[in-house]
Amino acid sequence: MKMKTNINELFHEAKCNDTYVKVCAPMVRYSKVQFRTLVKNFGVDLCFTPMILADSFCQNEKARSNEFMTTMNDSPLIVQFAANNVDDFLDASKLIYTYADGVDLNCGCPQRWAMKDGYGCALLSQPELIHDLLRTVKNNFPSNFSVSVKIRILQELKKTITMCQQLEKCGIDFITVHGRTPTQKSGDEINIDSLKEVCEIVRIPVIANGGVKTLDDADKLHKKVNCSGVMVANGILSNPALFSGTNKTPLSCIRLWMDIKNESKDKITFQCYHHHLVFMLEKILSKKQKQEFNILSTFESVDSFLKTNVLKCYNFDISHKMKCKIDDFITCYFDDKITIKHSSKCRGCSKSVCYCICDKYNPNSSNGNYFSSFVLNNDGIDYMDSNMFDESI
Template sequence: MQPRSVCELKKQVVIPKPKLLKPENDPLHIIKTRKITHGRPATIAGPMVRYSKLPFRQLCRQYDADIVYSPMILAREYVRNGNARLADFSTNDEDTPLIVQVGVNNVADLLKFVEMVAPYCDGVGINCGCPIKEQVREGIGCALIYNAELLCEMVSAVKSKYGDSLRLETKIRIHDDYEQTVSLCKSLCDAGVDWITIHGRTRTTRSSQPVNLEAIRYIVEKIQEKKVPVVANGDCFKRADVDAIAEFTKVDGVMAVRGLLANPALFSGYETCPWSCVEKFWYYTLEYGGLPYQLLQHHLYCMLENMNLERRLLKEMMSIKSTGELIDWFDTRFDFKRFGEAGWAEASAVPYRVDK
C-alpha cells in the first residue's frame, strides 16, 4: 500500500462533536431553574486570569458552585500554538458544567477556538469585560462592548453552527449611558446569546468602587421581554450577597470572582474559608498536576489570609520555594490530613500544632 499524503490523512481526521447537554450539565437549564429547584439563584464561579484552573474549579464545585468558568484563553494563541493549548486548558470528566471563556476579536478565530474546545466543555463565554489596556488595544475584552456589530456577528456565527448543542454567553461591563448597554443586550439576544453576564462597572470603574446594582436592575427590566437570563457580577463576597444581589436586580444567577479566591466555600454559607478547603485544594492540585507552584502558593495564601492566619506564618509560607518544602511546612505547622485519612477535609478552624 502506498503511503498517503499528509493532506489525505488530514481529510480523514474526525472532529469530536460537542458534549451532549443534559439537564444536570446544561448551564442554561441550571440558570433558568435554580430558583424553582433550589429556592435560590444559580451560583457561578467566574473566570479569573490564571487562577480558574482545574484544581480550583473542582474545589468550588464542592461548595455549591453550580457553574464554573475557565480563565480567559486568547483564541489567537490557542488555535495557533500547541504549547499554549497545553498550558491554558486542562479538564476531566468531572469538570462540568464548565464554561470556557475566550478573548477574541474576530469570527474566524472564534469558530476555530470553539471547534477545539466544544467537545470538552458545556459552553463558551466571550470576554467583553476585561479592561486591561493591552487587550482593549487588540479589540478584545471591553473593546467589544463598543463594537456591537462585531460582537453580535460572533455570537450569531457560533449559534448558527452549534445551535443548542453548545451554550454561548457574553460577559459585559456597563456603559456610562445605560441605554447603550440596553441596546447592546437586546442586539445580543437577537443574535442568539443564551445568557448575558453583566459586571456592574464601566471600563474605567475601579474594583475598589461599589458595583452599580442599580444599572444591572435597570438593564434587566428593559430587556425582560427578550426572555434571555441575566447573571449579575460584582461585589459578591458572602452567601448573603447572593440573595441580596438577586433580590435587588431580579437576575437569574449571581457570579462571584474575588470573593471565591479568598473563600471558595462562599456559596455554601461559610463566612470565612474553612480548613477543609485547604486540604481539598491540596488534594486536587496533587491529583491533577499541572498547577505552577506560584499559583498553588498564592491560592493558599488567599485562603489562609481569609482565615486570619498569623501574619508571621503567612510571611513564612511565602518564603518557601518548592511544593515539597511547602508540604513539609504544612505538616510541621498544622494537623495536615491527607485524602483517605480519618477527618480529612472535615475541619473548619485552622488545626495548629501545639509546637508551632
C-alpha cells in the same frame, strides 16, 4: 465520553427552586481545573475557564496545553475566549466543543493591552462585530451548546439596555453583566440600578457580577436585581467555600485542596498550588506566619507548614469526601485542519505569510515563549472583577 450539562436547564432548575445559579468567575491563572473542582465541592454550580486568547489558542500547541485542561467530571464548564474576529472565535470554539458545555465572549476586559488589540471592552464600541461573533458561533453549534457574552455596563444606562437587547437578538443563551463601567476600579460601588433594569428588560438569563465577598452579599444582590445567577471572583479566591456560607476558608477546604494537588500529580504547578493557598490563608495566618509561608518554594515545605500550623487539629485519617473529583484527566485532541490553518498566521498581522517585522509575535519562531511571557507579564487575577495585581501595560 465526558460528562455534559445543558446550561439552559441549569438556569431553569434554579428558577423553579426560587434561587440562582452560583458562578465562579473567569480568573486569569486561577480558574484552572483544580480550582474549579475545589469550588464545585462547596456550592458552585457553574465554572468558567480563565479568559483565553482565541488566536493564540488556535495557533499554538503550547497555548492550548497551558491554557486548557479538563477532566471527566469538569462540568458544567464554560470556556471564555477573547476574540476580535469571527474566524478566531469560531475555530477556537470548534476546538473545545467536545470538552466543554459552552463558550463565552469576553467584552469586558478593561486592561490597556486588551483595549489596544481590540479585545474586551474595545468591542463595546463595535456592537455590530459583537453581534456577528456571537451569531456566527451560535449558528454553527447544536442548541444545547451554550454561547454567551460577558460585558460591563456603559456610562449611559440607555446604551447599556440597547446593547443588551441587541445581544439577546443574537440568539445567545445568557449574558453576564459586570456592574461597573470600563473606567471604574474594583473597589468602586457597582451600579445596582443598571443591573436591575437590565434583568427586568432582558428575557434571557442574566448573571450579575461585582462586589460580592460573602454568600450574604450574593443573596442580597440576587434579591435586589432579580438576576438568574451571581458570579464571584475575588471573594471566592479568598474563600473557595464562599457559596457554602462560611466567612473564611474552612479547614476541610484546605485539606481538600491538598488532596486535589496529590490527585493531580504532575498536572498542577507549584505556583498554582501555593498561590491559591496564599489567598485562602489570608484570614487564618498571623502576619509572621504569612511572611514565612509566602517564601516557601516546594510542595513538601508547603504541606509540612499546613500540617504544623493550620491543620494540626485536623484528623488526617479521615479524608474529606469529594462530591466532584479531580481524577480522570482527559487527553484533549484538537482538529489538525483548524490548528494547521492557524499555525501559519503571524501573531502580529494575522496574515498567513508575514511581510512585516513581527518575529516576537510569531508563534513558530518563539515556540510558545511569546504566549507564556505575555500571560505572565500582562494578566491580572481577573480581567473582569479585580485590580488586585496591577499588571497592565
